[in-house]
Amino acid sequence: MFKNLHLSKAFGVAMSIVYAYCLFLSYTFSILLVGLLDPDTATQYYVAMKITSVRLVVLVFGLIAYPIILSRFLKYAKYVTVALTAWAIIMYFEDYFVLYALVEYPEVGSITLLQALRPILIVSLIWMSFELTFSPQPRD
Secondary structure, three states: OHHHHOOOHHHHHHHHHHHHHHHHHHHHHHHHHHHOOOOOOOHHHHHHHHHHHHHHHHHHHHHHHHHHHHHHOHHHHHHHHHHHHHHHHHHHHHHHHHOOOOOOOOOOHHHHHHHHHHHHHHHHHHHHHHHHHHOOOOOO
């Protein structure tokens, strides 16, 4: 797929990291959403899962649509990648500077791991954005 698109192996690695992170994120939070239907759950956990469920919908649509956009509409792929990168960075800052005091995620090892790996996701998205923006691409 990448040879026809003239993308580097680093782009493929970055895309693999992004997909692995997103799939792990969706798996973790879908398991937690089922477990948090308990009425004794704290309000902060409920709000955290409500925010996450909205983000998961966007994430699933992005995971499905991105390969289609990349393979069929390459000239729009850079705009989509930059938009997704900006969205990920905004969510990162929003979680740490705005929602950190208001929303508390459950203290589960997988959520702690996801939060620790989040900068790697952002760096991978930034690399993908730079490569799509600054590398010469064939015209559609």
